[in-house]
Amino acid sequence: MALRTREQYIEDLSKMNDNLYCNGEKLNRLDPKLEGCINVLAKSYELAADPKNAELFLAKSHLTGETINRFCHIHQSTEDLHKKQDMTRFYCNQIGTCCRRCMGTDAANAVNAVSYEAQKRPGAKTTYYDNFLKWLKNFQDKDLIASCAQTDVKGDRLKRPSEQVDPDQYVHVVEEREDGIVVSGAKLHISEAIISDEIIVMPTRSLEKGEEAYAVSFAIPSDSPGIKQIVHIRDLRKREHFEKGFTPGYSDSYIIFDNTFIPWDRVFLCGETDLGGILALLFSLFHRHSYSGCKPATLDYTIGLASLAAEINGIKKAKHVKKILSDLIMIGELGYAAGYTASDLGKPEVSIGGKSIPFGPGGYIPNVIYANVGRCLSGENVWHEMEMLCDLAGGFPATFPYEKDIVNPETKEYMEKYLKRNQDISVEDQIKFWLQFADFCVSSSGATTSYGAYHGGGSPIMEQIAITSQYNIKARENIARQLAGMSIPEKK
Amino acid sequence: MALRTREQYIEDLSKMNDNLYCNGEKLNRLDPKLEGCINVLAKSYELAADPKNAELFLAKSHLTGETINRFCHIHQSTEDLHKKQDMTRFYCNQIGTCCRRCMGTDAANAVNAVSYEAQKRPGAKTTYYDNFLKWLKNFQDKDLIASCAQTDVKGDRLKRPSEQVDPDQYVHVVEEREDGIVVSGAKLHISEAIISDEIIVMPTRSLEKGEEAYAVSFAIPSDSPGIKQIVHIRDLRKREHFEKGFTPGYSDSYIIFDNTFIPWDRVFLCGETDLGGILALLFSLFHRHSYSGCKPATLDYTIGLASLAAEINGIKKAKHVKKILSDLIMIGELGYAAGYTASDLGKPEVSIGGKSIPFGPGGYIPNVIYANVGRCLSGENVWHEMEMLCDLAGGFPATFPYEKDIVNPETKEYMEKYLKRNQDISVEDQIKFWLQFADFCVSSSGATTSYGAYHGGGSPIMEQIAITSQYNIKARENIARQLAGMSIPEKK
Amino acid sequence: MALRTREQYIEDLSKMNDNLYCNGEKLNRLDPKLEGCINVLAKSYELAADPKNAELFLAKSHLTGETINRFCHIHQSTEDLHKKQDMTRFYCNQIGTCCRRCMGTDAANAVNAVSYEAQKRPGAKTTYYDNFLKWLKNFQDKDLIASCAQTDVKGDRLKRPSEQVDPDQYVHVVEEREDGIVVSGAKLHISEAIISDEIIVMPTRSLEKGEEAYAVSFAIPSDSPGIKQIVHIRDLRKREHFEKGFTPGYSDSYIIFDNTFIPWDRVFLCGETDLGGILALLFSLFHRHSYSGCKPATLDYTIGLASLAAEINGIKKAKHVKKILSDLIMIGELGYAAGYTASDLGKPEVSIGGKSIPFGPGGYIPNVIYANVGRCLSGENVWHEMEMLCDLAGGFPATFPYEKDIVNPETKEYMEKYLKRNQDISVEDQIKFWLQFADFCVSSSGATTSYGAYHGGGSPIMEQIAITSQYNIKARENIARQLAGMSIPEKK
Amino acid sequence: MALRTREQYIEDLSKMNDNLYCNGEKLNRLDPKLEGCINVLAKSYELAADPKNAELFLAKSHLTGETINRFCHIHQSTEDLHKKQDMTRFYCNQIGTCCRRCMGTDAANAVNAVSYEAQKRPGAKTTYYDNFLKWLKNFQDKDLIASCAQTDVKGDRLKRPSEQVDPDQYVHVVEEREDGIVVSGAKLHISEAIISDEIIVMPTRSLEKGEEAYAVSFAIPSDSPGIKQIVHIRDLRKREHFEKGFTPGYSDSYIIFDNTFIPWDRVFLCGETDLGGILALLFSLFHRHSYSGCKPATLDYTIGLASLAAEINGIKKAKHVKKILSDLIMIGELGYAAGYTASDLGKPEVSIGGKSIPFGPGGYIPNVIYANVGRCLSGENVWHEMEMLCDLAGGFPATFPYEKDIVNPETKEYMEKYLKRNQDISVEDQIKFWLQFADFCVSSSGATTSYGAYHGGGSPIMEQIAITSQYNIKARENIARQLAGMSIPEKK
Numbered sequence A, B, C, D: 001m002a003l004r005t006r007e008q009y010i011e012d013l014s015k016m017n018d019n020l021y022c023n024g025e026k027l028n029r030l031d032p033k034l035e036g037c038i039n040v041l042a043k044s045y046e047l048a049a050d051p052k053n054a055e056l057f058l059a060k061s062h063l064t065g066e067t068i069n070r071f072c073h074i075h076q077s078t079e080d081l082h083k084k085q086d087m088t089r090f091y092c093n094q095i096g097t098c099c100r101r102c103m104g105t106d107a108a109n110a111v112n113a114v115s116y117e118a119q120k121r122p123g124a125k126t127t128y129y130d131n132f133l134k135w136l137k138n139f140q141d142k143d144l145i146a147s148c149a150q151t152d153v154k155g156d157r158l159k160r161p162s163e164q165v166d167p168d169q170y171v172h173v174v175e176e177r178e179d180g181i182v183v184s185g186a187k188l189h190i191s192e193a194i195i196s197d198e199i200i201v202m203p204t205r206s207l208e209k210g211e212e213a214y215a216v217s218f219a220i221p222s223d224s225p226g227i228k229q230i231v232h233i234r235d236l237r238k239r240e241h242f243e244k245g246f247t248p249g250y251s252d253s254y255i256i257f258d259n260t261f262i263p264w265d266r267v268f269l270c271g272e273t274d275l276g277g278i279l280a281l282l283f284s285l286f287h288r289h290s291y292s293g294c295k296p297a298t299l300d301y302t303i304g305l306a307s308l309a310a311e312i313n314g315i316k317k318a319k320h321v322k323k324i325l326s327d328l329i330m331i332g333e334l335g336y337a338a339g340y341t342a343s344d345l346g347k348p349e350v351s352i353g354g355k356s357i358p359f360g361p362g363g364y365i366p367n368v369i370y371a372n373v374g375r376c377l378s379g380e381n382v383w384h385e386m387e388m389l390c391d392l393a394g395g396f397p398a399t400f401p402y403e404k405d406i407v408n409p410e411t412k413e414y415m416e417k418y419l420k421r422n423q424d425i426s427v428e429d430q431i432k433f434w435l436q437f438a439d440f441c442v443s444s445s446g447a448t449t450s451y452g453a454y455h456g457g458g459s460p461i462m463e464q465i466a467i468t469s470q471y472n473i474k475a476r477e478n479i480a481r482q483l484a485g486m487s488i489p490e491k492k
Helices: A006-014 A032-049 A051-057 A078-095 A102-120 A128-142 A273-312 A319-344 A368-393 A403-407 A412-418 A427-441 A444-455 A460-470 A473-484 B006-014 B032-049 B051-057 B078-095 B102-120 B128-141 B273-312 B319-344 B368-393 B403-407 B412-418 B427-441 B444-455 B460-470 B473-484 C006-014 C032-049 C051-057 C078-095 C102-120 C128-142 C273-312 C319-344 C368-393 C403-407 C412-418 C427-441 C444-455 C460-470 C473-484 D006-014 D032-049 D051-057 D078-095 D102-120 D128-141 D273-312 D319-344 D368-393 D403-407 D412-418 D427-441 D444-455 D460-470 D473-484
Strands: A020-022 A058-060 A067-069 A146-149 A172-176 A180-191 A198-201 A216-221 A227-234 A250-263 A267-270 A349-352 A355-358 B020-022 B058-060 B067-069 B146-149 B172-176 B180-191 B198-201 B216-221 B227-234 B250-263 B267-270 B349-352 B355-358 C020-022 C058-060 C067-069 C146-149 C172-176 C180-191 C198-201 C216-221 C227-234 C250-263 C267-270 C349-352 C355-358 D020-022 D058-060 D067-069 D146-149 D172-176 D180-191 D198-201 D216-221 D227-234 D250-263 D267-270 D349-352 D355-358
Touching: A006 A032, A032 A051, A032 A067, A032 A078, A032 A227, A032 A250, A051 A058, A051 A078, A078 A273, A078 A319, A102 A128, A102 A146, A102 A198, A102 A216, A102 A267, A102 A273, A128 A267, A146 A180, A180 A198, A180 A216, A180 A267, A180 D412, A216 A250, A216 A273, A227 A444, A227 D412, A250 A444, A250 D412, A267 A273, A273 A319, A273 A349, A273 A368, A273 A427, A273 A460, A273 B473, A319 A368, A319 B319, A319 B368, A319 B460, A319 C319, A368 A427, A368 A444, A368 A460, A368 B319, A368 D368, A368 D444, A403 A412, A412 D180, A412 D227, A412 D250, A427 A444, A427 B473, A444 D368, A444 D444, A460 B319, A473 B273, A473 B427, B006 B032, B032 B051, B032 B067, B032 B078, B032 B227, B032 B250, B051 B058, B051 B078, B078 B273, B078 B319, B102 B128, B102 B146, B102 B198, B102 B216, B102 B267, B102 B273, B128 B267, B146 B180, B180 B198, B180 B216, B180 B267, B180 C412, B216 B250, B216 B273, B227 B444, B227 C412, B250 B444, B250 C412, B267 B273, B273 B319, B273 B349, B273 B368, B273 B427, B273 B460, B319 B368, B319 D319, B368 B427, B368 B444, B368 B460, B368 C368, B368 C444, B403 B412, B412 C180, B412 C227, B412 C250, B427 B444, B444 C368, B444 C444, C006 C032, C032 C051, C032 C067, C032 C078, C032 C227, C032 C250, C051 C058, C051 C078, C078 C273, C078 C319, C102 C128, C102 C146, C102 C198, C102 C216, C102 C267, C102 C273, C128 C267, C146 C180, C180 C198, C180 C216, C180 C267, C216 C250, C216 C273, C227 C444, C250 C444, C267 C273, C273 C319, C273 C349, C273 C368, C273 C427, C273 C460, C273 D473, C319 C368, C319 D319, C319 D368, C319 D460, C368 C427, C368 C444, C368 C460, C368 D319, C403 C412, C427 C444, C427 D473, C460 D319, C473 D273, C473 D427, D006 D032, D032 D051, D032 D067, D032 D078, D032 D227, D032 D250, D051 D058, D051 D078, D078 D273, D078 D319, D102 D128, D102 D146, D102 D198, D102 D216, D102 D267, D102 D273, D128 D267, D146 D180, D180 D198, D180 D216, D180 D267, D216 D250, D216 D273, D227 D444, D250 D444, D267 D273, D273 D319, D273 D349, D273 D368, D273 D427, D273 D460, D319 D368, D368 D427, D368 D444, D368 D460, D403 D412, D427 D444
Parallel strands: A020 A227, A146 A198, B020 B227, B146 B198, C020 C227, C146 C198, D020 D227, D146 D198
Antiparallel strands: A058 A067, A172 A180, A180 A250, A198 A216, A216 A267, A227 A250, A349 A355, B058 B067, B172 B180, B180 B250, B198 B216, B216 B267, B227 B250, B349 B355, C058 C067, C172 C180, C180 C250, C198 C216, C216 C267, C227 C250, C349 C355, D058 D067, D172 D180, D180 D250, D198 D216, D216 D267, D227 D250, D349 D355
C-alpha cells in the first residue's frame, strides 16, 4: 500500500527548492499565507486514510496491483469513472470549494492515451509511453500530486500560435538536444502548481502542420530551478472569534519557462501536431467529467446556503423560495446525471469526426457529448446561482459587521440583538452563517471562484464547439428529411 | 407470441360501440378525420413486427413468460427501464410527434404497484391486485392499447375536491353496490382515448381523509356505452402535391361519466386516500420518465429542422447557428441523461418523505429526482425551442404559399424560381422542407403540441414541487452548517 | 377635409383590376375570405371618423394645410411622433392585432427624406422628390392606403445582391427607358398589399458601388396589371355560436415583378447606392418606432388575457401570477418608454457613423438608439410571452371543444357543466374567453403573428447590428479609460 | 449663492462628534480608511463648482430663490426631474460607482410631500411641514448632505412590525414628551450615513392601525451623541504603482437608536399610519427614479470595460462580442428611457389604488410605473452583466498578478512580456485596465456593489409588487373582454 499521509505531504513541501515569487518577494511553501491551500490538498490524504472512504478513494494500480490513491489511478472501467465522479463530489463537500487534485489525474489519464499512440508512430523521438509509465509508477508509489499546466498566454486570440509576433505566447520547444529538449513560454492560471509535486505540461489547443514546436508535453517537478512561479493567493480574512468548520485557500501561478531543460525521459510528446490537439481535447474531456463531480458538490453547498438563508430570514415557505431551490437542485442533478451517463457510456475510445475509434492502451474515456453538455450547463449557471443566493439573502451579507464589532463590549449587545433575525436559532450560528455566506458570495475569493467555475475546464463556448463538432447532426437531419418526405442523401 | 398486427388493430376499432361526439355529430372510429391518429398508434404494431426492433419493442411477460409488446409490459429491471426509454425515443423519431401509447404503459405500471399495496390493507373492498393481474393478462394477450384518464376538470383550483360547489369537478364514487361501483364526473385532455381499447382511470392529485370517494381507480373499455367522449381533432391540412413521409394526427376527448357502473373486478382502488395520492404521483413519475425518451426525440427532429433550415438559408457557418444547435443538443441530451440515470438507479421502491421504501410486487420504478429534473428541463424549454427555430427560419414558413399556387401553371414558374433559396438542393425538397417546418411551427397542431409538451406529464411547476419535496435538502444544509462551523442538528 | 369612409374604401376595392392568385385560383378583392383583412384596414377609417379620436387620428397636411388622416402624414414635430405612437397603440387595441396601415406611413416618411437628398445629387435621373410630393398629394387627398414592399427573396444569404446566381433574388432595374424604368424580381411577406391602394417599393439592405440596379424605389398601384400577387390568407375559423367582438384576418403576398414598367414620375430613387441603404435603414427606423405603439398594445391585450385566465382558473392571488403580470407589464411599458423617448428626442436628422446630421426636407425622424432598443426588446420576448400565457392557461385552450359540441343538445349539458370553472362568471363568457385565447395562442394564425412579431421590422439580430453600429461606444471606452487611469486616445 | 466647497465639507467633517465604531474601535471621520468614501461625496461639490456643469448641478430654490446645489432641491417641474436623472448619470460616470448623495435628495422630496399632507390632518401632533421647511432651508443654505435611514432589521419577515417578539426590530416611538419624542430600534445598510451631515429617518413599509408608533419620520444630525453607528468599509486595495483615475470607497453603517430623543421641530411624521406607508413608497419611487441615472452610468462604464476587454483580447470583431455589447446597451438605454418617460410624465400627484390624485405642496413626482419598470430591469440584470464581462475577459482578471511582482526586478521582464496581449496598446495601459477590471468584477467591493445594485431601492420583487398593484390591469381585461365578445363589467 503506497499512501502518503497529510504530515508526510507537508514535510515533503518543506524540502522543496525555492522558486516562488509573490507580492514582490520570494515565497516559502510553508508560509502561513498558504495554509488554506495546503488544507485543501492535504484533505485528500486524510480522506483516503479513513477506511469508510476506501471504496471511493482507493484503487488498485493496473501497473503494480498495489492499492493506491484514486487520484493517481488510470481509469480501467466504467465503474472507475463512476467512482471518480462520486469521490470528487464527496471530497468537495468536505471542503466547500473545488478540490484541485483532479487536474493531475485528468492530465495523467489523457497523457496515458496519447503517449501510447505517439510511441507507435514511426519516427517517434523517444519512447513516449514508456517514459510516461515510468513517471506514473513513481507518481503512484509516492502518492504524489500533479498539477496540469495547459493554458498559454495566447497573445492575439484570433491568431494561431505560429502567427504570434512573440512566439513565447505559447510554450514551445526552442531546441532539441541529445539529452532532452529546451522549452520557453509561460503557462498561466495554474491552480496549486506551487504546492504540487509535479507539473504536467501540455498544449492548449489544436495544432497544424508547421506548429510542431508547440506539440509538446512533459512533466517537471514543481520546485525545479528551471522555472519561476509568480504566485497569486486568494485567502479569506482569517476568523478570530467565529471559527469556520474548514479553512480553505486558493493559489495560482504564472509558470515561466525561460530556456528550461527537460530530459527525454520526462517527455511524452514532441512534434506530433495532430496528437497535440487530441491531448488538449482529451484533458478537457477528462476535466469536464471531473466537473460532473465538483459542480454538483458546489450545488449541494449552495442549496444548503440557500435553504438556511431562507430559514434564517423566515421566508422558507414562500413560493419563490421553492422555485429557487428547485432550480438549484436541477442544475446540480442534471450536471450529475450528465456525468453519470458519460461514465456509464465510457470506453477506451475517442470520438474523431463523429466516429468512435479505439485509442490508447485501454484506459477508459468518458462519453464526449454527455461530459460536455454537463459542464456547459454548469458554466452557464454560475452567475444565475449567485443571483439566486443574492435574492434569498437580501442585503445582509454585503454589509455584515466585522467580527471585532460583534465582540467589542461597547457594541456587542446591539450587534447580538440586531443580528438575531430568527428567534429559534442561536445568534452565534446566525453570525457564523452570514460570515460564511459572505465569504462565498461577497468576497474577492468568491468572485474568483465564479470565474473559475465559468471558464475552468473550458468556457461554455468551448463546450458548444465540442458539442456541435462531435454530435451526429446528419442523423438528425435525416430524421427530418424522412418525415418531410424529402430525399435522403447517400452516405459517403 | 401475443402480438396484434396493424390490420387487426384497425379491424378491432371497426367493431367498437358508438360513443363519440365531434363537431356536433356522432363520430365513427374509422372516420377519415381520424386517419392520422390511427397512423400514430398503429405504427407501434408495425415497429414491433420488424425483427430489427425486437430488442427494444418486445419483452417477456412476467405473468406468462410469453413474448409481448413492451408497451404492455411491467418493468422487471433497470434494463427494462433503459429499453422503455430507448424504445420511446426510437418510436417518436419514426412519426415526428409524441407516441401516445406510453400513457397506458405508465398507468399499468403505477396501478401494478398501488393495487398490490391496497390489497394488503385490512378492509380492502375487493382483491385490487388480483383484479389488475386478470386485466393485465388479457391486455398482454390481446396486445391492447390503454389510455390513461387522470386529469379532472378541477373547478376552483385553490379548493380541494371535497370543497367544490359541484362535486363532479373531480371523478368520484357516487354509490357502492354489491356488484360494483357507480361513478360520476369527467376527465379531460385525454389523448387518443377514442382509439384505445381500454381506459385506465385514476385520481389526479393527493387526497385527504374525507375524500375517500375520490380515491378511485378502475379500467373501462373505451367504447363502453356507459361513457360519452366529446372529441377534438387536430389534423394538419392534407397534402395533395408534396407528400410527407409520415402523416400523423392528434385527438383528445372529454370523457363523461354520468352514473357510470363499473363491476368490482375492474376496480383497482376504492377509498384508500393515501394510496390514491401515491397512484397519482407514481403515474406522473413513470410518465415523466417516458418524457426522457420522447423529448430527446422531439429534439432530434428539431435539431434536424434547425440544421436544414440553416443550410437552405445559406447561414450554416454563422456563429449563432452553432450556438442554437448546441443549445438544442444540450436540452435533448441533458433530458436523455436524466432519464438514463433515473433508469439506472431505478428500484422497486418509492420515495416517501425523502426515504426510499419497498413498494409493490417488484416492478421497477425510476428514480424520482432524475425523472423530474429531466422532464422539468424539457417543459421549460418548449417555447425557447420554438424561438430558436423561428430565428433560423426567418419569415418564410409563416407566409409560405399554398400547394396549389405552386402547381398552378399561371404561377408555378414564379413559385419555383422564388422558393429556391439554395441552388444545391432540389426545389421540391426545399418546398417539402418548408411545408413540414410550417406544420411543426406555424400551425394550430404545432401550437397544441407545444401546450402538450409544456403541461403534459405535469407542468414545470409540478416537477418543482416534486423535486423540492423529495430531495434531501437537510443533508445539504448540514454540509453548509459543517463548513460554516455551525452546530449540526440531531436527526429526529 | 380629405377623409375616405369605410364604405368608400370598400367600394374602391371593388373597382380594382384582377391580379391576385390564391390557392390555385384567381382571387377577387371582395372575396368573403378577405373579410377579416378588410375589417382591419377599414377600422382606420371608422376610428378617424369618430370626433373623439380626432386628436390622435387627424393631422394637418404640411403640403396643403388640409385635415388628413394621420396615416397619410409626414411627421413635422416630436409631437407628431408621440401621436403616431399613441394612435398606433389605440388602433391595435380596437382590433387585437397589428394594424397594417403603418407600413405605408413609415415608407412615405422614409422616402420623403431620401428622395429629397437624392434630387439634390448632381446627375439625378429624375426629380425624385417632386415625384414623391406629387404622389403624396394624391395619397393625402384621397386618403389612400399604401403597403411597403421591402423584403426580397435574398437567395444565398451570405452573398450580396450582385453575387447571386439568379439576379432576380433581389428586385432590380433591368432597363432604363426614356419614359420610365423596367424592373424584375419579387418581394415577399408583403402584408395586405392586396387590399392597399398603392405599393411603395424600396431596397431591403445596404448596397455597394456596382449594385446601382438594386438601388431603386418607386410606387405602383396594387392592382397594376404589371404585377402578379400570390396570396396567403390566415383566417381564424368563423364563429357560429359564440361571436367575437371584432373579427380580424391577415393576408400577405408574393409580389412578382416580371419586366414591369414604372413611369419616371413614380420613381423616387434609381441608382444612388448609398441612399438606397439609407432608405432601407430609415424605413426600418420608422417601422421600429411603429412597434413602440403596436407591441405595447399587444401586451395590453396579453395582460388582459393573462389576468382573466388567472381569474377564471381561480389562481389570481398566486405569487407566480403576479410575477407573470409584472413581466408582461414591464415588456410592454419598457417598449413604450423606448418609443416615447425616441419620439421626444426625434429630429430631422439621421445618424451616420455615430454622428447626427441634418437629412431630408424637415420631416421628423425618431432617435435611432431608442427606437431600436425598444423593438429589440419586443422581438426577444415574443415566445416568452407565449410561454407565460401557456403557463397560466393550463391545457384548456389546446383541447377546447368545438362550438357545435357545446350547443348540440346531446352534449350541451355536459359541456356547460364542465366548461364552467369559475362559478362567478357566466359560462358563456368563459366559453368566449377560451375560444378567443385559443385563437391567440393555439392557432396557425396566432403562430404566424408570433413570427411577424419576431421578424417584422427586423429580427432582434438586425436591431443588435443597428445598435452597436450607431452607439457611441468610444465615449464609454473613454469613461473606463479615465477611471482606470489609462491614457485617453486623441479624437480623430 | 449657497454652495459649499470640497474643502469646507471636509473641514466640517473634522468638527463632528465621535459616534462611530469600526472593527472593534472608535473611528474618526477623517481616518485614512474613509478617504475613498469622502472622495465620492466630495466630488459632488467639485462638479457643482465647475461652470460647465451649472445647468445640471445647480437649481433655484423655490424657498429662497437662491442658487443651490441640485441635490438640495425640491423638484418643481418635469424639467427638474430630467435634470436630476442626467446629473446622476453624469456624476456616476466621473466616479465609476454609485454617487450616494441621491438618498438625501430623494428622502427630502418624499418628506416634502408627506409632511404637507400630514400637517393638514386634524389632530396633527406638530407642524410637520413647517418643521420640514425650516430644516430644508438650513439644508439648502449650508449645502448639506443627508443620508436616508429607511431599512429596518425586520426580524421575522413574514410577521408585521407589531407582531415581532422584539419590538425594536423596527424603529419606533417609545415615548412622546412635551418637547419631543423618544425612539428605539436600528436602521441598517445605511450608505455613507457616517460622512453625511444629516440623517432622514422614515418607515420601511406600509403600516396598519395599531402600528402608530412605527409611523415616524424625523431628521437627526449624523454625529448626534444620541446614536451609535457601527461601520463597515469596503475599500479596494490601494494602488502603489499603477494609479487609478479616481479612487472611490464605500461605507455603510448600522445606526443604533437606544431611547434617542428627537425634538418636535425635527419631527416630520408621528403616528399617521397611512401616510407612513405612503412615505415609504414615495422615497422608493424617487429613489427608483435615481436609478434611471446611476444604472445607465454603470452600464456606460460596463460597456467601456467590455469593449476594451474585447479589444485587448483581440476578439472585438467576433459576433458574440457584438451581441454582448448590444445587450449591455439595451439594458442601460431601456433603463434610461424608462426614467426619461417617468420624468416627462411626472406630476405633483401620487397614484393610489390605480388613480392619480394631487398630493403635497406641488413638488414633482415621477410616474410610478415607468420608474418601477426601469429599476426592475436594472435589478434583474446585475448578474447577467457580470456574466457577460466574465465571458469577454476570460480568466485574466481572476488571477492577475500583484503590482509588486510586476515591478520586482526579478520578475518584471516576464510580467511585462506576458501581460501584453495586444501589441498595439502600451503594456502599462493593459495592466491598469485589468487591475481596474478586477476591482470592478473580482473583488469584495465589486460583489458588494452587485448586492447594492440588486437590492438597493428595492429588490426586483418589490418593483413587481409596485407594478402590479399600481397598473390599471382592469383596463387591459376590458380590452380582452371587448375583443372576445364577452360582457364588460360596470365600473364601480
